Amino acid sequence: MDILITGILLGATYSLIAMGLTLQYGVARIMNLANGEMLVAGAFGAFWVFTAQQASPFAAALVVVPGAFALNWLIYRYLLRPLVRRAKNRGMLEVDSILATFGMSFVLVGIMLMVFGGGYFTYSYLAEPFEILGSPFALNRVVACLVAVAISGLLYWGLNGTRTGMALRALAVDPAAAGLVAIDVPRMSAFSFALGGAVTAAGGIVLSTFLTMDASIGVVFTMKALIIVIMGGVGDVRGAIVAAVILGLAETAVASLIDPGLTLAAAYLLFVLVLLLRPEGLFGRRQS
Amino acid sequence: MSRAEIRSLTLAAAAFALLAFLPFLKDSGYLLSVSVSIAMYTVLATSWALFSGPTHYISLATAAFYGLGAYVVAAGIGAISYPLLLALAGTAGAVLALAVGVTTLRLTGVYFVIFTLGLAELIRQVVTWVQNNLTGSRGMYVFTEITERIIYWELLGLAALVYLVGWLVARSRLGFALHIIGNDELVAAHVGINSAAAKLILFVISGVFAAVVGAVMAPRYTYIEPSIVYSPELSFQVVIMALLGGAHRLWGPLVGVIPFALLWELIAARFPTQTVLLLGVAFLLIVYLIPHGVVGRIEFALERLRWGTRRG
């Protein structure tokens, strides 16, 4: 039961990260291998606000989220847009964007190492018990989950209830056709990529309240986000949420029953199962 | 075999023979250590490009195979003879490559990249866990009689082998098949090519080479722990060098390895704390400015020159 609730709490936070990547990969068509670094950057922002400014880590969102949005917009506009233009087909864009964002991930790690050093970062925020169904859970995890659910809900409404959201969904289905119905594809792609980065950084803030981070841990989160997105089916928000909860449960189970050092192994195991059994995603339609 | 082929084979053999005498030079200490790292990256980058060049599948897992090979040696040294350990390392690399390849290579390239991205980190976690829980130590010592000279010769031999394999593949049906797969996988299937099998064979070849290189390099570390041999930077450097030179020609990666390895010695000595950042910047410069590598640039220039003279 403890595993179930802790897993769901963790999974809700993961779904936020997966949404960030869905916006970047599913809509803007950029397989962003620097996604995890953006998350760690957000976490560092929260850490800095909490320790140096003595303020709630969630206050960091006021700076981190717009900052990440702007940074990702610039990255798309000046680094990725040329690749989109250079690419003759989707395959080429995939290879180029993978290589470019892989390089960016190292640049970001390098900058964070310079600014924050190579040590571990952790702080104690709301580390007090909170009772759910009679058993105690860390309050910070509960709060993190609620914040994540709130942001996800806002995004879901934004995607399904607004004009911009509709344009983004159209873009996700077919960029060429979206262009034909007067959607400004380059602008919306940039917006989507930037929004994805902002959401990811917000995810980093949320995760930092209860996880220990270091400058080079980004790749692990990139992996997790990618696994969730693929498990859920690319561009499928509902699938991503379910997949995130499954991953959260699997990791929590492995961490509490075997060893906390093996969470990535748990994620990989899930990944392999998905690739072998349902490569089209949990709710994807099988191409039979 | 044509005359031109015989000539280039002879030349290559002569070059290797000449390089084999390098350790006998006077005061060759520094030169030897640089040469070892150049030879190592040559084997890694060339075998990487054997697979990734024609297929455009980017493997980010070199460190996983390298570390695996090094660990096989670390675990077995003292109990098993060294040549046998090298063979075991190669076998372990093949098994890992098969497992990864069978799961991911029948799907699109993205799955493969993602899978390889975290592979080194995964193995690092597992090895750390095994060591903590079963052996109770963080690292392992590798004490051998093997000197740097021997390592150099071993790597030189591997380099010769990698070129030989690459040359044989390029002449074969398999090489032609890979070329077609890299162009258009749907057409490949429609002319009767088994894409998944062709890719798998090449991925296994590159995995075996990387694992054996790790095994060869193991004695040089003396102390091996997961964070040293499973470093993501190694995978990254290999990709950079291969791309810098050009992954579409057999000798392309070599053109990237030599300047980059030398530059890297310098950077690692001058700016030891900023290596990661500089690696990233170097990588971005290559991806944006020379997408087809130095070799691609040269070929392009030659092509233009030829056209120019023909017209003039």
Next chain:
Amino acid sequence: MAERTVLDVQSVVKRFGGLLAVDQLSFAVRQNEVLGLIGPNGSGKTTVLNLISGVFKPTTGDIYLDDRLISDRPARHIARAGVGRTFQLVRILPSLTVLENVMAGAVFGHKRLWGREARKYAERQLERVGMAHAMGMATAALTYIDEKRVELARALASDPRVLLLDEWLAGLNPTELQTGIALIRSLREEGRSIVLVEHVMDAIRSLCDRCVVMSGGVKIAEGAPAETLADREVIRAYLGDEDA
């Protein structure tokens, strides 16, 4: 009509999610026969070719080549069994030369030639489609029509029993069209079976032995070109209800 059946499509259904692209389609192609597969845009013709060549598997139904079930095999096995095709949007291998493009068909198809033998075989196919002059050329220099010829030569290089041509004659000028029609006719005379997806009516009339007309994924008529093209339902499918 004593020729034996080579390709047999049996009640094939193909669904893409909720979309029914092909519904209970059956037809057979005999040796020495050109079958025209016609119908308005979006009627499922290209999907049928994709089902035969193995790009997709039928949701239900079977496809046989010489009585061997091929519809549950991957595309590469179908190609090796003797099905060759061209694509509606030409798929040339850009980084290979013209000759290498054609060799691809001879090396891995059921011919499995290699080296000089494969090269010579490919050269002869290029001559056949009138592209002998372009052998060593880079594909970037080819015109669209020449690309189509090279693609046909690649399909021929695998010596296919069944050849699937997806709008191969589209976009040709009148002279080229006559050459193209003569070429396809000569392929039939060699004993090959040809499935022709085509909109060029002149070509259909002069080439096809029979036609299968599709509309909305369903076969609405089958028979000799002259009579099927005059069929009321066929006219309605093409032109809409008012004109019928």
